[in-house]
Amino acid sequence: xxxxxxxxxxxxxxxxxxxxxxxxxxxxxxxxxxxxxxxxxxxxxxxxxxxxxxxxxxxxxxxxxxxxxxxxxxxxxxxxxxxxxxxxxxxxxxxxxxxxxxxxxxxxxxxxxxxxxxxxxxxxxxxxxxxxxxxxxxxxxxxxxxxxxxxxxxxxxxxxxxxxxxxxxxxxxxxxxxxxx
Ligand SMILES: Nc1ncnc2c1ncn2[C@@H]1O[C@H](COP(=O)(O)OP(=O)(O)OP(=O)(O)O)[C@@H](O)[C@H]1O
Ligand SMILES: [Mg+2]
Numbered sequence: 001x002x003x004x005x006x007x008x009x010x011x012x013x014x015x016x017x018x019x020x021x022x023x024x025x026x027x028x029x030x031x032x033x034x035x036x037x038x039x040x041x042x043x044x045x046x047x048x049x050x051x052x053x054x055x056x057x058x059x060x061x062x063x064x065x066x067x068x069x070x071x072x073x074x075x076x077x078x079x080x081x082x083x084x085x086x087x088x089x090x091x092x093x094x095x096x097x098x099x100x101x102x103x104x105x106x107x108x109x110x111x112x113x114x115x116x117x118x119x120x121x122x123x124x125x126x127x128x129x130x131x132x133x134x135x136x137x138x139x140x141x142x143x144x145x146x147x148x149x150x151x152x153x154x155x156x157x158x159x160x161x162x163x164x165x166x167x168x169x170x171x172x173x174x175x176x177x178x179x180x181x
Contacts (some may be wrong), residue, residue, distance in 0.1 A: 022084075044080060044117045048096065051088045056097040066176055071149045078142035083137065086116025086167065106175035112170040114152040118161060129134070146171075 048055060080096065087094040097113040118129060126132045128147045133140030150157040150171045157171040 017046055044077075047084055051084060051094065053084060053087055053094040053096050058097070058099040058101075060101045065153055067173065068149075069155050071152075072158055076110075076112070076150050077172065078146050082142060083112055083114035083116060083167070086114050086118075092165075107124045108173045108175075109168040109170060110173075113139075113162050114141060115162065115166040118165060119159065119167055124159070128157075 008034075047053075054059055078097075083096050085095070093115055095115045097111070099109075099111045099113070101109050103109065120134075123134065124133075128143045129140075130144040131140040132144075146169075149155050155171055155173040157169065160168050160170070162168045
């Protein structure tokens with residue numbers, strides 16, 4: 001079953017917090033994320049509210065995937081931080097979309113999409129490099145760390161343009177392989 005919501009965080013409600021919590025709790029369940037989630041959520045909620053960013057969450061039932069809960073939380077945090085950064089510098093609708101789904105093959109896909117600036121085609125092959133940044137106060141480490149973590153979980157992190165504007169980062173995690181005799 002999928003849950004859908006589109007909420008204006010300017011009027012952040014309990015329900016909205018719950019929805020966002022569900023995104024992370026789904027991940028929490030599959031990756032055994034800890035109650036530290038709460039701290040992450042509070043900071044994130046404040047950021048979204050301050051910058052008038054709406055949240056769209058589309059969440060699937062997810063199977064069990066093995067992984068490091070703190071590292072996965074870091075991946076989400078980095079991707080969401082980048083999404084927020086890309087939206088606050090431009091006018092227009094600001095929507096952060098978080099989606100989780102499971103393919104027929106059991107592969108879990110989690111995507112973080114924004115309606116921000118998009119990524120200059122000239123930068124695309126460098127954004128995952130350590131120290132590459134276009135931000136005055138950026139370290140250029142977020143995506144490099146995300147890719148390392150996802151690949152350490154045998155997963156794959158990719159980027160594509162959002163339609164009609166912005167960017168989508170998507171990472172796939174694979175179900176545990178059956179033990180071989
Ligand atoms: N969602 C996004 N929309 C547009 N550009 C993005 C997005 N995510 C990443 N980028 C681009 O990729 C670059 C590298 O991102 P990365 O997260 O690695 O570093 P950073 O955000 O600049 O700094 P930090 O180390 O603080 O995360 C960014 O500077 C930005 O140019
Ligand atoms: Mg970053």
